[in-house]
Amino acid sequence: MIQVAIVGGTGYTGVELLRLLAAHPGVILRAITSRSEAGTPVADMFPNLRGHVDLCFSDPDEADLSACDAVFFATPNGVAMQHAPALVEAGVRVIDLAADFRLRDPAEWERWYGLPHACPGLLAEAVYGLPEVNREAIRQARVIANPGCYPTAVQLAFLPLLEKGLVRPQGLVADCKSGVSGAGRKASVTTLLGEASENFQAYAVAGHRHLPEIRQGLRVATDQPVELTFVPHLTPMIRGIHATCYATLEAGAEDLQALYEQRYADEPFVDVLPAGSHPQTRSVRGANTCRIAVHRPQEGDTVVVLSVIDNLVKGAAGQAVQNLNILFGFDEHAGIDGIALLP
Numbered sequence: 464m465i466q467v468a469i470v471g472g473t474g475y476t477g478v479e480l481l482r483l484l485a486a487h488p489g490v491i492l493r494a495i496t497s498r499s500e501a502g503t504p505v506a507d508m509f510p511n512l513r514g515h516v517d518l519c520f521s522d523p524d525e526a527d528l529s530a531c532d533a534v535f536f537a538t539p540n541g542v543a544m545q546h547a548p549a550l551v552e553a554g555v556r557v558i559d560l561a562a563d564f565r566l567r568d569p570a571e572w573e574r575w576y577g578l579p580h581a582c583p584g585l586l587a588e589a590v591y592g593l594p595e596v597n598r599e600a601i602r603q604a605r606v607i608a609n610p611g612c613y614p615t616a617v618q619l620a621f622l623p624l625l626e627k628g629l630v631r632p633q634g635l636v637a638d639c640k641s642g643v644s645g646a647g648r649k650a651s652v653t654t655l656l657g658e659a660s661e662n663f664q665a666y667a668v669a670g671h672r673h674l675p676e677i678r679q680g681l682r683v684a685t686d687q688p689v690e691l692t693f694v695p696h697l698t699p700m701i702r703g704i705h706a707t708c709y710a711t712l713e714a715g716a717e718d719l720q721a722l723y724e725q726r727y728a729d730e731p732f733v734d735v736l737p738a739g740s741h742p743q744t745r746s747v748r749g750a751n752t753c754r755i756a757v758h759r760p761q762e763g764d765t766v767v768v769l770s771v772i773d774n775l776v777k778g779a780a781g782q783a784v785q786n787l788n789i790l791f792g793f794d795e796h797a798g799i800d801g802i803a804l805l806p
Contacts, residue, residue: 464490465489465490465491465533466490466491466492466493466530466531466532467491467492467493467531467532467533467534467535467787468492468493468494468495468496468526468528468531468534468535469481469484469494469495469496469535470523470526470534470536470537470538470542470543470546471496471536471539472496472497472505472520473497473499473500473508473520474647474649475775476560476775476779477495478509478512479776479779479781480537480560480783480784481495481505481509481512481516482511482512482515483776483780483781483799484784484798485515486515487784487793487798488797488798489793489797490787490798492516492518493530493531494518494521494526494531495516495518495520495521496520496523496526497520497523498522498523501519501521501522502519502520502521503520504517504518504519504520505517505518508520528546528550528555529549529550529553529555531555532555532556533555533556533557533558533790533791534550534555534556534557534558535783536557536558536559536561536563537560537561537780538560540563541561541578541581542561542563543557543559543563544563544580544581547559547563547564547606548582551585551605551606556605556606556607556790557605557606558606558609558783558787558790559606559607559608559609560779560783562576562608562611562672562676563580563586563608564585564586564606564607564608565591565608565610565676565679566586566675566676566679567586567587567679571675572586575672575675576672585606588605588606589604589606589607589608590603590604590606590607590608591608592607592608592609592610592783592786593615593619593782594730594732594782594785594786594789595619595622595727595730595733596618596622596680596683598789601789601790602789602792604790607783607786607790609779609782609786610676610680610782611672611673611778612641612645612673612704612772612775612778612779613639613671613677613693613704613706614673614676614680615777615778615782616639616704616771616778617637617677617693617706617708617770618677618680618684619733619753619755619770620637620706620708620755620768620769620770621635621684621708621768622681622684622726623722623723623726623727624710624719624722624766624768625681625684625685625689626685626726627714627717627722628685628714629713629714629717629719629722629766630710630711630712630713631710631711631713632681632682632685632687632688632689633688633689633690634711635681635689635691635692635708635710636691636692636693636694636709637677637691637692637694637706637708638694638696638706638707638708638709639693639694639704639707640695640696640697640698640706641695641696641697641698641704641774642698642701642702642704642744642774643659643699643700643701644702645704645774646697653697654697659697659699661699663697663698663699665694665695666695666697667695668694671693671695673693673695674691700744702748702773702775703744703747703748703771703772703773703774704770704771704772704774705742705744705770705771706768706769706770706771707767707768707769708767708768708770709765709766709767710765710766710768711766712759712765712766719757719766720735722757723755727755731795731796732751732752732777732785732799733752733753733755734752734754734755735755735756735757736754736755736756738757739756740769741756741769742756742769742770742771743771744773745803746771746803746805747771747772747773747776747777747803748773748803748804748805749776749801749803749804750776750777750781750801750803750804751773751776751781751784751785751799751800751801752772752773753770753777754771754772755768755769755770755771756768756769757769773803776799781799784797784798784799
């Protein structure tokens with residue numbers, strides 16, 4: 464058994480971590496922190512956890528995080544990097560669900576997130592926690608940068624094509640839709656029911672913070688500069704991401720269905736659907752699964768890959784637990800083998 468803590472437990476990813484870790488056979492939840500809710504029973508705020516999580520929220524300054532084996536940060540960007548060096552020095556493994564350790568270049572991190580990086584040395588050694596690419600490095604990591612939700616769906620869609628050099632790394636397009644929980648639990652006019660319901664809109668077309676993360680991950684796959692147009696949209700649903708990804712074939716005819724089936728044959732949380740399928744976001748609700756379908760319309764030069772995930776599970780908390788399982792040698796399914804909720 465290992466002892467873990469969650470810093471920042473009142474947001475959607477924090478409560479999703481609690482839901483998954485409460486059922487994990489190898490984990491003892493030691494602490495869940497929140498400055499504003501210190502002393503409040505977790506189950507009072509999240510009644511779905513009643514009978515499963517008996518902890519109260521604790522002040523992060525009073526929680527003994529250094530006694531844990533691993534600490535998850537489900538905090539706003541810029542928080543984890545302030546605390547990670549001391550925890551790592553104490554022998555604690557850090558899994559950050561925010562963006563503090565995702566970008567390799569501290570200057571690029573400052574450009575997109577608006578403040579200098581607090582520990583560029585630790586940034587250089589952090590492992591990007593996409594298991595389908597970095598499983599072996601994750602096993603030895605001291606700091607894991609949990610991927611963003613959009614980057615998870617988009618990278619898993621494009622990776623097989625780029626790894627085999629079948630498509631041009633220029634002119635890639637990722638047209639993505641997300642439920643409102645992707646914006647977090649903070650109060651915001653744009654995510655009010657009266658604003659988001661019965662509405663559909665693009666946002667951040669000029670540049671979204673997940674763009675450099677996606678480009679960085681795809682460049683590793685192809686070892687060439689990647690030109691990507693990434694357009695996110697807000698949809699009137701709570702959970703889910705649907706990524707429709709377009710690329711232009713460079714090579715001749717290829718059995719794309721076989722390519723995807725072979726690439727992900729040994730990946731427990733990537734499900735390549737039969738040829739001609741159209742994955743639905745509801746088919747992954749609550750599950751740590753990415754479902755993918757690959758199409759070549761009219762047998763032309765354009766490849767269309769459809770990729771769906773639950774943004775709070777495979778796009779956040781579930782992937783974080785998957786990384787924990789790899790890191791500590793648990794069965795990779797531990798705590799995250801639940802079946803998706805339908806309807």
